[in-house]
Amino acid sequence: xxxxxxxxxxxxxxxxxxxxxxxxxxxxxxxxxxxxxxxxxxxxxxxxxxxxxxxxxxxxxxxxxxxxxxxxxxxxxxxxxxxxxxxxxxxxxxxxxxxxxxxxxxxxxxxxxxxxxxxxxxxxxxxxxxxxxxxxxxxxxxxxxxxxxxxxxxxxxxxxxxxxxxxxxxxxxxxxxxxxxxxxxxxxxxxxxxxxxxxxxxxxxxxxxxxxxxxxxxxxxxxxxxxxxxxxxxxxxxxxxxxxxxxxxxxxxxxxxxxxxxxxxxxxxxxxxxxxxxxxxxxxxxxxxxxxxxxxxxxxxxxxxxxxxxxxxxxxxxxxxxxxxxxxxxxxxxxxxxxxxxxxxxxxxxxxxxxxxxxxxxxxxxxxxxxxxxxxxxxxxxxxxxx
Numbered sequence: 001x002x003x004x005x006x007x008x009x010x011x012x013x014x015x016x017x018x019x020x021x022x023x024x025x026x027x028x029x030x031x032x033x034x035x036x037x038x039x040x041x042x043x044x045x046x047x048x049x050x051x052x053x054x055x056x057x058x059x060x061x062x063x064x065x066x067x068x069x070x071x072x073x074x075x076x077x078x079x080x081x082x083x084x085x086x087x088x089x090x091x092x093x094x095x096x097x098x099x100x101x102x103x104x105x106x107x108x109x110x111x112x113x114x115x116x117x118x119x120x121x122x123x124x125x126x127x128x129x130x131x132x133x134x135x136x137x138x139x140x141x142x143x144x145x146x147x148x149x150x151x152x153x154x155x156x157x158x159x160x161x162x163x164x165x166x167x168x169x170x171x172x173x174x175x176x177x178x179x180x181x182x183x184x185x186x187x188x189x190x191x192x193x194x195x196x197x198x199x200x201x202x203x204x205x206x207x208x209x210x211x212x213x214x215x216x217x218x219x220x221x222x223x224x225x226x227x228x229x230x231x232x233x234x235x236x237x238x239x240x241x242x243x244x245x246x247x248x249x250x251x252x253x254x255x256x257x258x259x260x261x262x263x264x265x266x267x268x269x270x271x272x273x274x275x276x277x278x279x280x281x282x283x284x285x286x287x288x289x290x291x292x293x294x295x296x297x298x299x300x301x302x303x304x305x306x307x308x309x310x311x312x313x314x315x316x317x318x319x320x321x322x323x324x325x326x327x328x329x330x331x332x333x334x335x336x337x338x339x340x341x342x343x344x345x346x347x348x349x350x351x352x353x354x355x356x357x358x359x360x361x362x363x364x365x366x367x368x369x370x371x372x373x374x375x376x377x378x379x380x381x382x383x384x385x386x387x
């Protein structure tokens with residue numbers, strides 16, 4: 001067994017430094033109905049805006065509440081039509097569901113596992129595009145379709161921080177985009193999120209919604225504020241976010257080299273020419289998953305079969321799916337896909353050697369078996385008649 005070292009973007013020194021810095025400032029700085037507040041919250045917003053080249057970053061207490069705010073200011077009300085992928089965490093769509101939306105689930109691509117880029121929209125619809133596993137969805141294509149039809153596009157970029165399509169960062173192409181700083185992401189503060197937008201109007205409404213908007217604007221809002229200590233911890237990491245993502249890309253390349261010799265049995269992650277991948281997880285497709293992945297797990301490779309139960313199968317979403325959903329690519333891919341949580345492990349060199357040996361042993365043995373043709377037994381039935 002391989003007892004893999006964990007990946008963590010934080011350390012005791014960083015946490016102590018953040019606590020010390022916050023202890024010498026106000027713990028909040030917010031007032032009811034006030035758009036801005038919190039020294040470290042505002043500092044983190046400026047860092048995100050600079051790094052991702054986006055006009056506005058609004059930090060919140062989770063990516064899910066960020067999606068709730070984005071859906072609310074996008075005009076999501078009972079009966080609104082939301083187009084999304086069913087191959088994503090329930091938190092992607094649950095906020096729209098809480099606001100009363102109905103869903104049209106779109107099938108996914110075979111190689112990137114993101115929702116198909118061609119969808120049928122009408123004015124007032126909402127598109128929630130998840131960039132799954134760290135690879136950007138068809139962001140520009142979906143944005144162009146949304147603009148042509150008068151729809152609003154929200155990106156769920158929780159898994160794809162610093163990933164790019166056509167030179168723009170995931171989370172900044174749609175009308176609004178969401179980042180996550182949950183505990184198992186590239187960088188984290190235990191919890192936390194941010195909403196990104198280049199639209200001044202949406203930014204104003206988002207800031208109102210996260211801080212009791214009814215006190216100043218007249219529309220309802222909630223307390224979705226990020227705490228100062230969380231903002232200070234994330235700020236310490238975000239200034240070096242490129243380094244954290246680079247370390248995950250390097251680990252993904254190591255796994256590429258391990259699995260490439262067995263392309264007859266497994267497909268490594270695909271990256272479109274116009275994109276970069278940030279590798280939240282390392283997702284593979286196996287021709288014989290039932291045989292291979294149990295053996296990898298037995299020898300200590302932390303690989304998981306499938307991803308999530310498609311959302312259209314969950315009771316909460318069944319009554320909200322207004323069109324009979326057929327996602328044949330999703331159904332097939334889910335039987336082939338397995339993934340390694342790259343943002344959960346950080347193997348040292350000795351462990352990498354063990355990992356490579358295990359992969360060679362398991363897939364190499366299976367490859368040799370596949371090459372051995374069965375011996376055809378001599379036909380002795382000739383001339384004996386039917387039995």
